[in-house]
Amino acid sequence: MNHTKQFIRLSLLTVLFGTVLTACNDFLTTPPQGQIGVAAVQNDPAAAQNLVTGVYNIMWEGSMHGFDYVGMTNIASDDADKGSSPADGANSYGTFDNLNMTPGVGNINNVWSTYFRAIARANQALGLIPQSAADQTTRNQLEGEVRFLRAYFYFKLVRFFGGVPLIENVPPVESINDIALQKRATPEAVYARIITDLRFAVTNLPIKSQTATGKATKAAAMAMLAKVYLYQKNWQQAYNLTDSIIKNQVGTYSLLPNYANIWREVGANSSESIFEVQTGINLACDAAIPIYVVSQGPRAGGKRGWADLGFGFGTPSQSLLDEYEPNDVRKAATIIFINPAPMGTVLWDGYRIPSRDSVENDRYNYKAYHSRTAEKNCGVNDRLPKNLRIMRLGEVLLIHAEAAFALGNSADALTDINKLRVRAGLPAQTTINREQIWHERRVELAMEHDRFFDLVRQESVQPGRAVQAFAAHGKTFIKGKSEVFPIPQTQIQLSGGALTQNPGY
Incomplete structure (x- = not known):
């Protein structure tokens, strides 16, 4: 039986302006409220919260965190093989496994379209929250949550594809054919937007104990911003942010004693958890990431x-x-x-x-x-x-360790790594180097969807790193090409050629 999927192609109009927005009062139980407009947010303080919940709930979509995502993260890395039977998904997931994907692979278009639809929904919310009847503090918190989510969406896109169109608001309808909206921004411009959004979130989000379970928090924004700085080799900022989480215990975080429990129901939203995609049970039985x-x-x-x-x-x-x-x-x-x-x-x-x-x-x-x-x-x-674990204290320790080592602070790096090793039942290290930190990062975060991007990032720190790792796994990593996925051919066609293809594809 072949489990590959039928693919939905979104028009540029849908990507830029979003689909009909549905929202609910919490993550699981409230039925959809329909489209929310200016009048609703001006007259009902709860309407803005419904908009924000609608952005959270798009994280359930299959092509954002489901089967396609598994293919473009774990299977594309050296952590995993395609699996299944040899012929099943050979023309899609098999291309990720062999790093020979083409612009016509439909899974790639699914992921692109879903993340841009999420950005469109975030932009709709950001356009309406300032007009909400809620008080200013509440509006700032809601905006912080949405900016955190939009930064997360763009961080995924820039790592998947490099530079992508940077759409920061809901454009006027008459601008639908504006080529500027369809062209790719530079990766630097995308990262600048991500950093701006996360800085706002850090300033305006509450700590974990002062908000509902599952919502973005100050520590979540700090940890995500530290990860972004890690990718930019801004070691000092990555160190400062993670150091604050570790030493100040923002919202009170600690490692779970039992590593295996992190991914079980008992470990959902635990003391180690910093941000997760929330799932649960509702009447429609759709409050989960499909398959x-x-x-x-x-x-x-x-x-x-x-x-x-x-x-x-x-x-x-x-x-x-x-x-x-x-x-x-x-x-x-x-x-x-x-x-x-x-x-x-x-x-x-x-x-x-x-x-x-x-x-x-x-x-x-x-x-x-x-x-x-x-x-x-x-x-x-x-x-x-x-629940899908997006950020946890274990990764914060790893970011802190790598940044500390790069800054010449081996003592902090050694402390971080040994916290993880002791939990893993291993003897503490007495000295530390970058290879040991990267080894610990791999086994601590194995199969958590980051390994492919980690190898690309590490290649920029230590040339040859990704090439060697993929070769050991039987894959050919071509420098100047394999760092990113191809831009979907469907999207290039819909843009009338305004979108350009990545090198080598």
């Missing part, structure tokens, strides 16, 4: 005869497996190993996967697993409500 869990679940093969858990894509690679040191508890928490007969594999909730002769692949992503029996769901496996 995120199922696309990566263990798949039947060989003898079959069992009700499998998914499509089997994004299987942890041998390269990743080889990275772990002996006794690192993170390995067993990250990778489902399919054991031989007679026992097979028993998961943490007691579910038994048959032995290898009944399963398609050797390994699967444990961090993507959601129990059908021990964790909540509403009976629709394609919409299992697993």
